Amino acid sequence: MKVIYRIIIIWLFCMVVLPVAAQQYRTVLPYRMVGGKMVVEMEMNGTPRSFIFDTGGRTALTGEVCEELGLVVVDSLVATDVNSKKAAYPIVAIESLLTPDKKINFTNVPAMKLPEPSPFACFQADGLIGSDLLARTIVVIDGKAKTITITSAENPSTVSLRKMIPFVKAGMPIISLQAGAGNNITCLFDTGSPSFFSLKDTDFDVLRSAGAFDILSEGYGEGSIGVAGMADADVSHRVRFPLLSVGSTRFRNVSSETSTPPFTLLGVELLDYGKVTLDYPRARFYFEAYEPENDLESKHYNLGLRVKDGELVVATVWSAMKGQVEVGDKVTRINGKPVGRYDFCESIINGIPELKAKKKTKLTIQTQQGEKVIVYQKE
Known part of the structure; x- marks a missing residue:
């Protein structure tokens, strides 16, 4: 999860x-x-x-x-x-x-x-x-x-200027990336974002018309938790960029889910692929990639789950599960065994142990129409 x-x-x-x-x-x-x-x-x-x-x-x-x-x-x-x-x-x-x-x-x-x-x-x-x-x-x-x-910062970084991308505005590492051929996208390098790439909903609208990505699935569910509280449930999309370039470094098959941050986010997982230097006074972002090209092909679960008041509940429903379960439905059994109580923080830090064991997991879910057994899996 x-x-x-x-x-x-x-x-x-x-x-x-x-x-x-x-x-x-x-x-x-x-x-x-x-x-x-x-x-x-x-x-x-x-x-x-x-x-x-x-x-x-x-x-x-x-x-x-x-x-x-x-x-x-x-x-x-x-x-x-x-x-x-x-x-x-x-x-x-x-x-x-x-x-x-x-x-x-x-x-x-x-x-x-x-x-x-x-x-x-x-x-x-x-x-x-x-x-x-x-x-x-x-x-x-x-x-x-x-x-x-x-x-x-008396002297600039010694990293080659060929690996440099200027900040769009001084003070924050907001830079321009290229999605596919000729599609520029402004994003914030945000080490507080746990994923590789998170697409702002308005950027989704612009890039969709340019054919910069493939839409994998449509979902409905709760947003992320911010200081001002949790975002209201809304429609989101899961997309895959065939090509996303950070300077001269190419990333293929980059998956992302849309959300509503002030900027599209390039997250902490970028550090798995190279070293980042931020020269704040000169407004420069440097990326020293370990490899010139990386394939990020991955699969994603057909449901989003989270812990609420000690119970495991459905947080996001993606296309494959539409009509079968709804946001807020409770998981009562995992592979036939009754679920226990879960700690919210433990679920964030380490996940739910029972959901890590197999590629496919049978979940019994209490819906408004009664109990349903579904397969929780990546697709």
């Missing part, structure tokens, strides 16, 4: 934060993957804390940690979440945000105070580090080594 759980995407910045260190600085920040999120350790106001590293977001703290530390609200900010919902958020100031090796100390960092309960609880993180914190640095993300190298 694949659960999409995005925190926030911000397109509005309020100020730049400067590291307090020598004129030249460099730190290597290890990260670990937790439920599709990059999690790093930092020392905040003298105490070790965990943060989600999210190039598509803005620096933020949970409401719980703000109350714990007695952080005072100093301002407010209107932000847009992953479902394009706008809301005003209080701004607090972090006195000190220190890297584990103590080489860079970000001071007086403005951070959004997020509503309680914490949207980061499942990842055991106290906040989010976003692109605003890195605005005067060069950042190198190495997916093989699981490291984030942050350096001062």
Whole structure:
């Protein structure tokens, strides 16, 4: 089961934060993957804390940690979440945000105070580090080594300019990709997005008329969870791009599902295929691919499932299951065995164990018309 759980995407910045260190600085920040999120350790106001590293977001703290530390609200900010919902958020100031090796100390960092309960609880993180914190640095993300190298930006990156794509706008890694031949698409490199590519619904409409992709299936279901809450149930599409180019690197058979973020997203799975360098002051994105061409051919489940109030329920119905089950129907048996109670966070981090065992799984589902047995499988 694949659960999409995005925190926030911000397109509005309020100020730049400067590291307090020598004129030249460099730190290597290890990260670990937790439920599709990059999690790093930092020392905040003298105490070790965990943060989600999210190039598509803005620096933020949970409401719980703000109350714990007695952080005072100093301002407010209107932000847009992953479902394009706008809301005003209080701004607090972090006195000190220190890297584990103590080489860079970000001071007086403005951070959004997020509503309680914490949207980061499942990842055991106290906040989010976003692109605003890195605005005067060069950042190198190495997916093989699981490291984030942050350096001062007196000089540009030494990576060849042939591997460079300029930012569409300064401050955020928003770049232009090519879908097929001659179809440009603007997207945000967002390490907070757990997939490889997520297509914005309005970009879907434009690219469909250009024949840039094949439509695999139509679905109806719940949206992803953002800071402002879960998106209303709506129609979505599953598509496959025969060719998607990130600079000179070609990706074939790229699957994507449509959603409603402010931008089409190039997600954290890009790091499986190459190293990314972000030169924020010069507004440059570099991609050093391990291979010049990659085939991402894959299959996808005919249903989307998620845990709600301890029960396993249908979240999205794709074409093959249309008319058989509906969003909100409950799974009562898996391969004939009664289901137990499930932990929401555990399902996000590790999935549902019973659904991993076989390529095809028989699910007994309680529908409005009575119980039905269906086959849960990839197609």
